Amino acid sequence: MKYLLDSVAMKKIDEYSIKTTGIPSVVLMERAALSVSSFVEKLAYNKKDSGKKDISICVVCTKGNNGADGLAAIRQLYLHGYKTLVYEAGRKEPGTDEYELQKNIIKNLEIPFECAVQDNILPLDEYDFIIDAMFGIGLSRDVTGVYAQIIDEINRVSAVKVAVDIPSGLSAGIVQVSNKKVKADYTVTFGFDKTGMVLYPGRKYAGKVIVSDIGFAVSQDNVQKILENNPARMIEKKDILMIPEREADGNKGTSGKVLIAAGSRSMGGAAFMSAQSAYRSGCGLVRVFTHENNKNALLTLVPESICDTYNDKNSNCDELTKWCTWADCIIAGPGLSVSGQSEEIVKCILQSGSDATLILDADALNIISENEEYYEYISRYKGKVIMTPHVGEMSRLTGKSVGQIKGNSVETALCYSKEHGVICVLKDAATVVCDHDNIYINTSGNCGMATGGSGDVLTGVIAGMMCAGFDDECFAAALAVYIHGCAGDMCRKNQGIFSMKAWDIAESLSTVFTQNNTDYN
């Protein structure tokens, strides 16, 4: 797990390192600059056809400390023999102390220097590399005027663009303040990953992100002590190793019993995918409660599952109630459709008296969005509730537009989770998982997963992680989302982004688990 920080948190870390522990600001800056210049040199080294003096590098800066980092980096590159230019934009007043210090060195070394003029921006076509050091975490408002013109020019030319700390115009936190942003190929960021570069649209602008340790006196291990609020986190591959070992003397009953209420008269697929992925994610027994039309197909496709049915005339709620109290985890909603009968089924589950962790997905969410009183049932449900809306479902649940939700996914998920006392899994290109005091932003997966059934597969993986024995359900749900994304990334390799299907994702789960050493056999 890694922390994701915003500008407020980064400023605290900067301040703590400099003022409390006494690490000189210029020391941090020199290391920051070195990590940028050495990265650019590595890229330049791959252009084997050119000698250093034929490789031209322009740093674009304004007069803050991000610009100061850029000046120090270009000085290092100049001293290594590259053809360099400083292109400075900004007000006439002097910059920060650090900026003026670095600028003085640039002047002493007589490194070529140009000042930007509004409406007469220097064409940047001739540069092999552009180092973007205009705005870092100090960005506070929309980028306009000469700065916006420079960003347009940077984005127009074909140079390789390396952003210092964060692409200029991009905010480090969950809310974006500027429409104008540098589209970087690489970002060398300092100390910690930034929330704004993991969420969309920031992830598209940051390119490949390199996190560089520049010697802050705060690390992943002690960052929480410095900050007041719990920062967002991202799951990493090594977290898969945290899945508790399966009991050597366990049986199918001790590995987790899952009830899946899914699949209506004409929609059986969702139930099959959910069941398949639950088994592939370690569940011991999977019982599917589905429309009788789906029974044969289910037992053919997932013969390990147990099937109970309802039909058009009988919702079979007595039977359903019994299996709710049998289960350790319940999935309700995939392919259930929205009808009087499915409403009855979801209500029956919520009022079953079960304390199993309940995953509400798809049509269960649509039912809730049309029936306010279901929130009352949720609040009285004894077990943990996990709700897994995609952006469209969240729009129906909250009345907010899809655009509003996409631009504010963390805030939306957090508010919803707090308001209803549930774990919220807001599914999007960067899925957000949160409860009242934890936020996870997912980084695995790809756009090939935007395909029918992918969400049904996720419910099974979440059920698997709920049955795995974690104490912290929010973490377990975030891990499930990460694993689901890894399986999607595996499919991208094997089936390709256009051809991959949800079933392939379910089938790739075993490789994700075995590649990460969770195969205990």
Ligand SMILES: NC(=O)C1=CN([C@@H]2O[C@H](COP(=O)(O)OP(=O)(O)OC[C@H]3O[C@@H](n4cnc5c(N)ncnc54)[C@H](OP(=O)(O)O)[C@@H]3O)[C@@H](O)[C@H]2O)[C@H](O)CC1
């Ligand atoms: N030792 C250190 O301090 C280290 C700093 N690092 C680097 O520093 C930046 C953060 O630097 P900071 O000076 O805080 O801010 P920026 O350089 O990002 O921005 C400079 C100023 O620009 C102004 N601003 C903000 N938004 C806009 C805008 N849209 N248009 C015009 N101007 C804007 C703002 O000043 P105002 O007074 O005008 O509000 C900013 O202060 C960090 O990202 C690192 O690169 C390193 O971490 C090393 C250690």
Ligand SMILES: [K+]
């Ligand atoms: K920058």
